[in-house]
Amino acid sequence: MSPARPTSAPAATPAAQRAHATIHDVARVAGVSVASVSRVFNGRDHVRAEMRTRVEEAAAQLGYVPHAGARSLSMARTGAIGVVLPDLHGEFFSELLRGMDREASTRRLGLLLTVLHDGRGLDTLTALRGQVDGLVVMAPELDPDVLARHMPRGLAAVFLACAPQVGSPNLRIDNRAGAAAAVTHLAAGGAKRIVHISGPAGNLDAQERRAGAEAAAAEAGVALSVIEGDFLEASGTKVGERVAAGTLAADAIFAANDMMAIGALMALKRHGIAVPEQVAVAGFDDIPLARLVSPALTSVAIDIAAMGARAVAQLAARIAGTREESSGDASTGADEVIVPHLMVRETTRETDRG
Amino acid sequence: MSPARPTSAPAATPAAQRAHATIHDVARVAGVSVASVSRVFNGRDHVRAEMRTRVEEAAAQLGYVPHAGARSLSMARTGAIGVVLPDLHGEFFSELLRGMDREASTRRLGLLLTVLHDGRGLDTLTALRGQVDGLVVMAPELDPDVLARHMPRGLAAVFLACAPQVGSPNLRIDNRAGAAAAVTHLAAGGAKRIVHISGPAGNLDAQERRAGAEAAAAEAGVALSVIEGDFLEASGTKVGERVAAGTLAADAIFAANDMMAIGALMALKRHGIAVPEQVAVAGFDDIPLARLVSPALTSVAIDIAAMGARAVAQLAARIAGTREESSGDASTGADEVIVPHLMVRETTRETDRG
DNA sequence: GCGGTTTCTGTAAGCGGTTACAAGCCCGCG
DNA sequence: CGCGGGCTTGTAACCGCTTACAGAAACCGC
Numbered sequence: 001m002s003p004a005r006p007t008s009a010p011a012a013t014p015a016a017q018r019a020h021a022t023i024h025d026v027a028r029v030a031g032v033s034v035a036s037v038s039r040v041f042n043g044r045d046h047v048r049a050e051m052r053t054r055v056e057e058a059a060a061q062l063g064y065v066p067h068a069g070a071r072s073l074s075m076a077r078t079g080a081i082g083v084v085l086p087d088l089h090g091e092f093f094s095e096l097l098r099g100m101d102r103e104a105s106t107r108r109l110g111l112l113l114t115v116l117h118d119g120r121g122l123d124t125l126t127a128l129r130g131q132v133d134g135l136v137v138m139a140p141e142l143d144p145d146v147l148a149r150h151m152p153r154g155l156a157a158v159f160l161a162c163a164p165q166v167g168s169p170n171l172r173i174d175n176r177a178g179a180a181a182a183v184t185h186l187a188a189g190g191a192k193r194i195v196h197i198s199g200p201a202g203n204l205d206a207q208e209r210r211a212g213a214e215a216a217a218a219e220a221g222v223a224l225s226v227i228e229g230d231f232l233e234a235s236g237t238k239v240g241e242r243v244a245a246g247t248l249a250a251d252a253i254f255a256a257n258d259m260m261a262i263g264a265l266m267a268l269k270r271h272g273i274a275v276p277e278q279v280a281v282a283g284f285d286d287i288p289l290a291r292l293v294s295p296a297l298t299s300v301a302i303d304i305a306a307m308g309a310r311a312v313a314q315l316a317a318r319i320a321g322t323r324e325e326s327s328g329d330a331s332t333g334a335d336e337v338i339v340p341h342l343m344v345r346e347t348t349r350e351t352d353r354g
Numbered sequence: 355m356s357p358a359r360p361t362s363a364p365a366a367t368p369a370a371q372r373a374h375a376t377i378h379d380v381a382r383v384a385g386v387s388v389a390s391v392s393r394v395f396n397g398r399d400h401v402r403a404e405m406r407t408r409v410e411e412a413a414a415q416l417g418y419v420p421h422a423g424a425r426s427l428s429m430a431r432t433g434a435i436g437v438v439l440p441d442l443h444g445e446f447f448s449e450l451l452r453g454m455d456r457e458a459s460t461r462r463l464g465l466l467l468t469v470l471h472d473g474r475g476l477d478t479l480t481a482l483r484g485q486v487d488g489l490v491v492m493a494p495e496l497d498p499d500v501l502a503r504h505m506p507r508g509l510a511a512v513f514l515a516c517a518p519q520v521g522s523p524n525l526r527i528d529n530r531a532g533a534a535a536a537v538t539h540l541a542a543g544g545a546k547r548i549v550h551i552s553g554p555a556g557n558l559d560a561q562e563r564r565a566g567a568e569a570a571a572a573e574a575g576v577a578l579s580v581i582e583g584d585f586l587e588a589s590g591t592k593v594g595e596r597v598a599a600g601t602l603a604a605d606a607i608f609a610a611n612d613m614m615a616i617g618a619l620m621a622l623k624r625h626g627i628a629v630p631e632q633v634a635v636a637g638f639d640d641i642p643l644a645r646l647v648s649p650a651l652t653s654v655a656i657d658i659a660a661m662g663a664r665a666v667a668q669l670a671a672r673i674a675g676t677r678e679e680s681s682g683d684a685s686t687g688a689d690e691v692i693v694p695h696l697m698v699r700e701t702t703r704e705t706d707r708g
Numbered sequence: 709g710c711g712g713t714t715t716c717t718g719t720a721a722g723c724g725g726t727t728a729c730a731a732g733c734c735c736g737c738g
Numbered sequence: 739c740g741c742g743g744g745c746t747t748g749t750a751a752c753c754g755c756t757t758a759c760a761g762a763a764a765c766c767g768c
Contacts, residue, residue, distance in 0.1 A: 070755040
């Protein structure tokens with residue numbers, strides 16, 4: 001059974017101080033009923049002023065704090081939302097969480113973090129039922145069917161940069177447009193042979209960025225070759241070294257994220273290749289680091305914090321929605337697209353000099 | 355098999371699909387008692403194989419998932435720990451969370467994030483009772499008394515880089531030793547007039563780093579002047595510009611964190627000051643960015659992820675402890691000190707050339 | 709001073725699980 | 739055949755809180 005409170009002799013024992021006071025203890029000390037205590041703690045209902053002070057005094061004396069778990073069980077509302085993220089790295093995630101927290105804390109919601117270590121952890125999702133009111137899920141690497149199968153049904157959810165899900169709104173980045181903007185910009189700067197360092201093949205963002213880059217290159221009539229990377233700095237470094245060594249012909253590199261771009265940039269610099277004069281470089285994400293490397297990295301910028309905030313806001317709306325109208329209307333909350341914009345810095349030329 | 359016991363037409367209603375199945379539904383469909391369902395879901399108890407399959411089939415058919423909230427109420431155990439952090443920025447926090455998650459997920463614990471926006475949010479701490487099993491608190495800026503007053507009593511807690519708390523273990527960084535190492539290194543490199551950009555006066559880490567720097571400077575017999583910063587890049591920039599302009603005499607700058615150091619570094623570079631030849635620069639924290647700026651920043655390194663992991667590990671131990679021995683022994687878990695080490699890179703000279 | 713409101717307050721039934729305890733079953737043994 | 743004892747299983751009492759409902763008290767106009 002549960003922590004065996006000594007039902008008999010509840011008052012005297014000094015050790016009983018350890019255990020937390022419950023609403024019953026407060027009621028007993030104040031000489032009122034538990035309903036009344038609950039009422040004064042939750043405000044709104046009619047309670048006489050005298051009773052209110054009596055209860056408040058008793059509560060203060062006992063150091064009473066309501067038990068969130070019990071409350072959420074009886075109200076069917078936890079006040080927390082689950083955040084499901086892939087294995088987190090770097091500024092992207094702190095910005096995302098920052099944005100989510102900003103929105104969540106104004107709504108007095110907690111954030112319960114769940115990290116997916118490449119698939120492991122999916123089974124914990126269903127265990128979230130009763131612990132959160134809804135879910136923000138970001139799982140760009142996951143098969144939508146697999147994901148759908150693991151979603152606890154009946155829980156509101158918003159997907160972030162995932163493959164399209166049925167019945168739940170999705171927040172996505174317009175990766176195609178962003179990548180296209182970068183490639184178009186490189187071409188306008190005189191690039192003829194662009195190398196694109198892509199993300200892992202299974203990653204949806206990576207696929208879209210690649211497609212956008214290819215489309216824009218075709219449009220601009222420049223050559224584009226693709227080398228698959230893994231979003232980590234090292235894979236950018238490798239490409240940078242090949243370009244520096246001359247085994248890979250390129251006058252511009254467009255990486256699918258900033259860390260790879262920076263890897264390439266550092267490798268080029270190390271080998272004395274002038275950036276952007278000999279080889280231009282552009283990245284994607286515009287992490288804070290991008291403007292601090294030198295030369296400062298041109299990148300496709302996404303307001304990551306805003307994205308996180310939007311996701312939480314949408315989820316909160318959905319939660320409120322399913323709450324008031326019992327007919328859980330899945331169609332609310334259309335997909336929302338975040339349009340990135342290009343931040344031109346020093347690793348690319350603004351105009352054609354080639 | 356289950357002889358379609360028509361107790362009260364549980365199957366038909368399509369709307370009932372919406373609501374989640376409870377343990378009672380499973381029990382009814384399987385034709386057993388709730389206790390048995392509970393037993394098969396929690397394993398260990400004696401249950402006959404046939405009953406087990408009956409229950410499992412019923413559960414699968416209904417899509418039953420246990421309700422974490424209800425379970426935690428009756429078991430007095432939530433499986434989550436609260437993480438209380440100051441307003442989060444940059445890589446420091448993603449690394450910290452990463453380390454915490456690593457430890458927490460191996461222990462099958464969730465992380466409930468609470469961000470303190472300079473003091474606001476403190477009142478939500480007590481509301482965590484019943485929602486988490488323990489707390490990891492990082493609040494370097496907070497008065498220990500204020501903090502103590504807001505801690506929900508009876509909840510295990512571990513403090514991270516806080517002013518000493520009574521009765522709870524504290525994980526702290528040996529800021530003094532780290533700062534001293536940096537200053538000693540600068541002096542060994544030939545610096546005679548070091549400027550220390552400190553953190554905000556109210557911040558404990560900042561105070562300790564400053565003290566360590568001052569002690570080491572006295573020891574080495576070099577001048578050290580202190581300018582108060584705020585841990586943000588801009589305050590470093592300001593100092594860098596003054597040094598470049600000649601209105602502040604210095605041949606070395608030691609900043610209390612990396613972002614300020616980078617701000618100073620960038621300002622110096624912008625004004626054509628040679629680093630480290632004319633002015634050496636060192637920071638504190640060794641954020642991933644430190645090695646990516648150029649010249650790469652010398653910094654005092656802390657294994658942030660490991661620190662987060664240790665905090666969670668300690669907390670888990672305390673939770674387990676208070677659980678088995680009801681006499682909540684507050685003395686378990688002595689303070690633990692994390693010793694940082696110096697990462698020498700390009701912004702300082704290894705040996706005296708001055 | 710009385711019925712009818714209106715305002716308070718208390719009782720008790722949940723919320724969805726866990727688990728102590730007791731009862732039922734089946735077995736072997738004397 | 740009666741009985742003690744090990745396995746299974748069910749009943750019901752919690753965990754700590756909210757809240758529908760009903761009873762009590764106070765207030766109104768007549």
